[in-house]
Amino acid sequence: MTAPEPANGRALPPWWAVLLVALAVAALAFAIGRFSTFAAAGAAAAPTSDSPEAGFARDMQLHHGQAVEMAMDIYRTTQNDGVRVLAYDIATTQSAQKGEFYDWLVKWGLPQSGGPLMAWMDAAGTSHPHGGGAARPTDAELMTQMGMASAEELAAMRAQSGTTADCTFLGLMIRHHQGALPMAQALLRLGHEPRALAVAQGVIATQSAEIDLMTSLRAGLGCTG
Amino acid sequence: MTPTPSDKKRTSGNPATRANLELTVKQQRELQKQEKLAEYQRQLARRRRSRLTWWIVGATAAVAIVAVVAASIAFAPKPVTYQAGGTGAAIDGVETFTNTTQHVAGTVDYPQNPPAGGPHNQYWLNCGIYDQPQQNEYAVHSLEHGAVWVTYDKTRVSDADLDALTAQLPSSYVILSPYEGLPTPIVLSAWNAQLKLDSAADPRIPSFFEEYWRNQNVPEPTSSCSGAVDGPGKQS
Secondary structure (H helix, E strand, C coil): CCCCCCCCCCCCCCHHHHHHHHHHHHHHHHHHHHHHHHHHHHHHCCCCCCCHHHHHHHHHHHHHHHHHHHHHHHHHHCCCHHHHHHHHHHHHHHHHHHHHHHHHHHHCCCCCCCCCCCHHHHHHCCCCCCCCCCCCCCHHHHHHHCCCCCHHHHHHHHHCCHHHHHHHHHHHHHHHHHHHHHHHHHHHHHCCCHHHHHHHHHHHHHHHHHHHHHHHHHHHHCCCC | CCCCCCCCCCCCCCHHHHHHHHCCHHHHHHHHHHHHHHHHHHHHHHHHHHHHHHHHHHHHHHHHHHHHHHHHHHCCCCCCCCCCCCCCCCCCCCEECCCCCCECCCCCCCCCCCCCCCCECCCCECCEEECCCCCHHHHHHHHHCCCEEEEECCCCCCHHHHHHHHHCCCCCCEEEEECCCCCCCEEEEECCEEEEECCCCCCHHHHHHHHHCCCCCCCCCCCCCCCCECCCCECC
16 A cells, blocks of 8 residues: 555645645736736826827927917017917917927827827817818818918918007917817817816816907907908 | 255345355455455546546646736736937938037037037027028027928929928928038938938938927927028928
8 A cells, every 4th residue: 555545534635736726826816916907007008199199289289389479479569468468378378288288298208290180180070071082181271270370361460560460369369269179179079198188178168268358358459350 | 834955055036146145155255355346446546537637627727827927917008118209220311419509699610511400599490491591500499499400402302302392291390491512402400310311202201200300309399480580482
């Protein structure tokens, strides 16, 4: 007889079996621990280059850049205190916001350049359908869709002075702000990154309020058209 | 009274019982021994079978656990590794430089042709499309703000090529202008980086813009490229 027979009841399993089971349990716990971090890491994962967040960050920098330019132009020439302080507010606020958008892309490790303007909004159905191989609109056309002023409109405003220039500025800036709203709304529909969503919400609230202010300034100045 | 033969053994109608009855005591013991042995071997076989089951279950569990651990490592979300604005090593032919940045009046003798950074005028050149050569000292200030300066040799770039080049440019933070004395027909310059090209169809043009346009390593990455001076021949 070589194999020791269990004398009474069941014998303890051999030490190596206990060790193997312990190892297996530990490995399983390790794997479950790793899996449990996936969701958090996935949620915290930076938006990709073709994400709505990246598209918003790029297009809004272009959009805000022109608002800063226009506001600085009228700031230099206006005689109206209300328009001057509004211009100061727009130039400083949108400069700061533009810098934040720039930094999102830096932090996410993405290039500042990306796909065509507003292409990221297509999934929201806010942009015009362009299937069937139809050519995309030009940058200038897209910038008009974004509410931006054309080079001719900017030149016309710069050529004016006094209340005429103020009225032109307010008209262009109201349209400019209105162009930002669909972009911010598209991000709210399509985006996930919490800070980007919070900023988009802020853009909608503050630019809507500024549209009201500019509308009343125009009324006060007696602007027509 | 029916006489019963005393010398006669017990008998049975059942042949098996009869066979048993016919065995001697020795033979019966032998049979019991055999039965015990058979029972022992059956137990042994059962134990062997259950051990085999344990091995199969154990091995399967081990493989499954190893697979789960491997999956937990293999499918872990990857951190983003791509960084915009690297060294330029990724784009074949890009030269990088180390230039100083300060505001100076008058002309500057630049180490690169066309310049890709260095001392510059207080005024920057407003970004846009120009059909005339521009002042280096203004354009370099725009590079400092993250613009890309696209220069071309009028004598070596056809109108069609110029259109093809223009179509690839972003709508802001870019200067396009002819330049005299270029080493190649087209040169793309950003702050401290430059790419010399022979053709507007070169596939490295979009790569250069992806890497260097509004690069975060320029001295003033979010500064404006408008609101300063327009150079001669501004088209848009």
